[in-house]
Amino acid sequence: MTNLELEKTANEIRKSIVTAVHSAKSGHPGGSLSSADIFTYLYFEEMNIDPKNPKMEDRDRFVLSKGHVAPGLYSTLAERGYFPKEDLVTLRHTGSYLQGHPDMKHIPGVDMSSGSLGQGLSVAVGMAAVGKYDKKDYRVYTLCGDGEIQEGQIWEAAMWAGFKKLDNLVVVVDNNNLQIDGAVDEVCSPYPIDKKFEAFNFHVINIDGNDFDQIRAAFKEARETKGMPTAIIAKTVKGKGVSFMENVCDWHGKAPNDEQYEVAMADLEKVGEALCQK
C-alpha cells in the first residue's frame, strides 16, 4: 500500500473506533486513535497474516499488551476482513463477542487475550522464544502503552528478551504521553524510554508514530536488526484525528455523547476529504 492508501485506511479505522465506542457508551477512544496508524501499518503492510485463516500456523503474531485499546484492534481487524464491520457497534454489549478487552477465544484474529496491563510483553516474548526454538521465521509484535511500562513485569520480560536476543520480536510503545491520572511524566515518569530499552539490550528506534514514512522505515529497520529485539518508541497524539479529543487526558476512557459523536465523525470526514484531494 502507498502511504496515501494507508492514511485513508487509518482514517476509516478511526471512524470505526469512534462509532464503536459511541455505541458502547464506554471504552477507550484516546489510545485507540493514537495507535490507529500503527495498527494500520501492521495489519495492512507489515504482518504475514491471512484474514481467511486467522490461525495459520506460521503467521506473524500480535499481542495487544495495552488491551484497553481494543476498539483500535477490532476496527483494524474488521477493516482487514476478519469479521464484519457492522459487528463493531456491538462492542461491549451483553452477548457480543467483541468484549471490552481482547478475547482470543471468540474474536477471529486476536492472538492473545489481554487487558491487565504489563502482561502482554511476556506473552509476546514466549511466542518469539517458541519461534526461535522451532526455527520458524514468523515474527511477533506487541503494542504497549507509555503508562503501561510503569508495570514491573514489562521490564522482567524486556530483560529476558534482550538476554535471549529475540530478534523476531518488536515492541512498539505508544508514547502519547497521557495516562488516566494525567501526563505520564507527572504521574510517574517513564522517561527516558529509549535509554531504558537500550539498557535492556534492545535496538531502539524513535519515530513519529502518526507518520507512515517513519513507521515504514522503523519496521524495515527492525526486520534488518539481528541479534537483539527492537523497541519502536512511537511518539503519538492521543485522540488523533478528533479535534476535541487530541491531547486531552479525559478522553482516555470515555465515550462521546451523540452530539460529540457527530462532531468527531465530521472531523474524520474532513480528514478523509482532504486525503481524497491529495
Added chain:
Amino acid sequence: MSEIKKVATRDSYGNALVELGKEHDDLIVLDADLAGATKTGMFKKAFPERHWDIGIAEANMTGIAAGVAACGKVPFISSFAMFAAGRAYEQVRNAIGYPHLNVKIGATHAGISVGEDGATHQCLEDIGLMREIPGMVVINPADDVEARAAVKAAYEHVGPVYLRFGRLAVPVFNDEATYKFEIGKGIVLKEGTDVTIFATGLCVNETIEAEKMLAADGINAEIINIHTIKPLDRELVVKSALKTGKVVTVEEHSVIGGLGSAVCDVLCEEAPTKVLKIGINDVFGESGPALELIKKYGLDAEGIYKKVKAFVK
C-alpha cells in the same frame, strides 16, 4: 520389617517430567531460578534445550508460558507454591485461566512442611486461589506413585492444571502395580460407617495411620484420598457423607478455601452434614523442622486421631 520408602513429591515431579520429555517433544519446562529445588534440574540435564530458566521473575515466567502454549507447546512452569500461585496469581488468572491455555503449573514447597524457611515460604492459600479460577484443575498428590501419575495426567489433559508438590520426603503407600489415577476421582482407601475422613496431599498417609488408632478405639472410619480438589468428586463426597453422616477433612492448607471448603461447598447443597475441617486455622506458619511443625499444627496421625475421636463422640 522393611523400612518404608520415602520420596518428596517434588522429586516425583522432576522424574515424571524427564519420563514425559522422552515421549513428547512439545513439552517445555520453565523455571524461575529454582531448578535445583523444584527438581526440574533433572529435566534440564536430560533436555537442556527445552528447559528455559526465566530468572527470578515468576510473573514473567507465567506470561511467557501463556505465549508458549498459544504457539502449541505444552509448558510446565515451576516455582514454589507461594510464588507460582501467590505472586503470579493474576497472571495465572488473566493470561492462562481466562484464555484457557494449556499451561501446567508445577508448584513445589507447598504447606508448612517447607519447614525452616518459615511463613514467607509456606503457602497455605494456593488451593483456594487456584480453585477459584474457572476451568483450572487442581491436584494435590499424596505420594510418589500418585504424583508421577498426576504429572502424566496433567500433560494429557488439555487445559490449565495446578499441581501441588511438597519438599518433605513422605512415605510411599500406593502400590505402583495396581494404582490408577484419574483426574477428578477420589480413591476410597478404607470403607467405614462411623465417619468419613477426606484427606489430601501428605495428610493422606497421616490419616491412614490415624485410622488404625481410631479402629483400636472401635471407631470405623471411611478414608478417602481426594487428590483432585477441582473438579471435586462430588458423587463420592455426597455418597460417603450420606452413609456415615459425619465428615472430616484433612489438609496441609488453610481451613479457608481448601479441601475442607470444597467439600463443604458440595455438602451444604446436596447433603448437609456436620463437618470438621482439620488444617491450618487461619494463621501463618513458622520456622522449624517439617515433622515438628506437622505435629505442632495437629496434622500428624496422633493430632488427626485426637480431633476425629472428639468429633465422633
